[in-house]
Amino acid sequence: MIPAAFDYVRAKSLRDALNALALKDGSKLIAGGHSLIPLMRFRLAAPTKLVDVGGLEELKGIEEKGRGARIGAATTYRELLDSPLIKERFPVMYDAVSGIADLQVRNRGTVGGGIAHADPASDMPAVMLALGATMSLRSKAGKRSVAAAEFFTGPFVTAMADDEMLIDIIVPPLPRGAGSAYVSFEQQASGYALAAVAAVIGKSRKTVNHASVAITGVSESGAYLMASAALLIGTNADSAALDAASAGATEGITVNSDIHAPADYRAHLARVAARRAIALASSRA
């Protein structure tokens, strides 16, 4: 469990970090280190240099932005949980983050680090998909924004180029009167999701007019938006509607199978989690 030799620098500024990335010399960014360090200790990753951006103020903070939120990439999970804005406005994120790993990991792990790592079973990609969040990226050459749906391109792969860095996450406001929820079934050892569902349900006079549901842990290629959520639109989210929508939770998806959950069980959990998350979000709407 000893990583290969590497250099370490602590970035003094955002520009410092972007300059380091622009060299494209095998440097990797590190903030909380809870995804990267284990990979390095297993020698599954051997970056020549770590550029520590964990201390950069530019990457910190949670603030209200047009009734939505801007979340700095180096914000820790702990800071998300401590934010009244997140707790009140985005229960789906609050619920998901409370279930991430343990206290120590939440104290150090960063939301941006987890998103950039794009583990196909991690919670935040599903939350970002359901919320329709946007990732702000920067490189020495410039900046751009990428919607969550385009950002997560595969297992451990994102739309970020080698010299790009995730700066913050822009979460749009929930549709008026919408409720949100997160339901997860965890693998007992790792705590990662066997199947977890993030749901945002908007209603107008008891009729569903917005249904954004994302699922993680199920597909090898990572979190995805559940197409059958569309079946909820125009319904009262009654039992029959919940059944119909959740029945399609893994439609068209190649479902993971491993020692913890064979594919049929995982697909079943996805349906159960979808039904429960939608029902809970709907009850909060």
Added chain:
Amino acid sequence: MATLFGSGIKRREDPRLITGTGLFTDDVKLPGLTYAVFLRSPYAHAKITKIDVSAAKSAPCVVAVFTGADVKDKLIPVPCAWNIPGSDLKIPAHPLLAYDKVRYAGDGVALVIGETRAAARDAIDLIDVDYEPLKAVVDPEKATQAGAPLLHDEVANNIAFTWVVSGGDAEAAFRDAPVTVSQRIVQQRLLPTAMECRAAVASYNQGTGQLTLWSTSQNPHIHRFLCSVMLQMPEHKVRVISPDVGGGFGGKIAVYADEVLACYAAKMTGRPVKWTEDRSENYKVTTHGRDHVQYVEMCGTKDGTITGLRTRVYAGLGAYASTAAPGVPTILHGLMYSGAYMIPNIHGTVYGVYTTTAPVDAYRGAGRPEATYLIERLVDLFSREIGLDVVDVRRKNLIPKAKMPYTVATGITYDSGDYHTALDKALGIVNYKQFRQDQVKARQHGKFLGIGVVSYTEICGLGPSQVAGAVGFGGGLYESAIVRVYPTGVVRVYSGTRPHGQGLETTFAQIVADEFGIPIENVEIVAGDTESTPQGWGTYGSRSTAVGGSAIKLAALKVKEKAKKLAAHLLEANEADLEWKDGKFSVKGSPQQGKSFADLALMANVGWNMPAGMEPALEASSFFDPTNFVFPFGTHISIVEVEPDTGEVRLLRYVAVDDCGPHINPMIVEGQIHGGIVQGIGEALYERAVYSDDGQLVTGTLMDYAIPRASQLPQIESHYTYTPSPVNPLGVKGIGEAGTIGSAACIVSAVCDALASFGIKHIDKPLTPSRVWAAIQQAKGGVR
């Protein structure tokens, strides 16, 4: 002074251990220290056709590199020390480093010694090995079948031994019985997961020829003996120190190639060598537990009388026979097939089987959980078959107190026990009858509640040395102590056995402080260093308090007898006229004339005025060899709720009534029971070591191997009965393993009870949500 025996005082070792001021093996730092890292086979089974270490040898900061070829003629292969009699046990050579063939993923192939751990690790990647992969076999039953790949040329069908236990006439019993139930049971492989992984620091003095090994050992004297054999060094030139050890659960009993190679490397390089296992390596190579495939059956009459039990067990040994491995599924397992019951006819056949996996050896409970589990599952199945309540059937067949000591069909004699009282107490605490009514009501509301009742007994306090010899154990099983009194009246006790988390520094001190009427602060327990402590056999088989504690008690009594004679001399009184009261010997009726323990300690140590013929000083040693094992017992009851839609099991209640005789320290007893139960809950619900068909350990990290967490556990309700053992002077029985022995069966029983209405009788543990859900789907006639 209030007696300390029976007092739940806080563990005196804890401040040290929890504030980081303990000394663990990895904390040992020596001048010129080098670091060892092993190259381990990535294949489960392969021929080695080439090893080239030249690049590694010339890498920066590399001190030495050793391969199997370098050491095979210099060191005796890793021995197996439990040569079970009456079987055809075959123990093929276990090379310290593989040179012609690797037999499991993790088998040692080369050893690099570096100036730093990182340098040694980097050099590992420079070693060029060509393997010719062979087929793997990881399942102990499949390994015996025709066409299975052979691990060792000399072991046909991979069967290391066939061992039979028989009592009564099982064949006739099954032929004549009106009711028979049978079940195939898989007792999954488990990973012991001690908090501290293994480590070794070896230092060789070229001048004196003295070797010192710091090692995470549960039994340093056994390590000294076997290291001296393997290294071909005189035993008195080998000193083994096991300092603070962070748990073992059986994984630190065995003598491994790793620490012996560290010793050899220290000798060859003239530099001290440290090897520290990390968790991934620990999971790959430190001995695993359980791994049985069992075919079991029970027969009896329709009124609930059990008349027979039969087993056929395939016990995985892994690639090589580890130190105690053959004894675990035989002596510690098969001899316990009667459990807490009168079963007149028993027949068991155990096959020890080599597979291309890490060696399997003792793991908390070692053989007895595997026995208790199969017996208790069968009692449940039998009860359901005849339509009687599981409690009524147990009560009918439990060995009554009046029959103790009781010789079971397998030939061993239980020392004592009062099983019915423990059962009734536990039933009363949970209010069993009420629960059965609540269960029906809950079921009407769509809730699936279940109750599991287990009455266990187990064999521990190992044990009479004569029996150890008779059953092929390669050592004694007595224990030892030296009690040394200093001139100021403080005491050091040198114990042959040593703790690795059990709180013995406290328990042992309580025994001694009581005997001498001195504060516990005046007693120091010294253990773990073979240089200062008398021959002992270590902590396993829940033996240290029953056997080692007794040795300490007897040594203290010898000291006290001498002190009494000295007191009589100094008081110019007859010894017979003295009484021991308030920490003093005094003449009956004139307590003001007394001699305290401190007075006598001083007078004995200065030796100014000893009785004629009495040697000065106050010191005694004792070697205690018990006349029998001890048999703790109890009843555990768990209540669970199962959510059929997801297969999730919620543990609502756990009640344990245990009997280990009198408690020296009730808090430590409770802690041992809690820890044991938690490990059994892990076994029942979460833990399973999985090898892929090609022999890769899939659950190689804690990201895939699930151990229980505090948040998943209910409050464990501990209750007791107290039945002293007649076989040791303290009357105590071991309690380190009992919790594990009873609990796995208890949980599985409760879950199967909750799902009875689906027709589910048995699900193999661990009862993960996925397995429970699959069983329900299957019972419903679903797709699975």
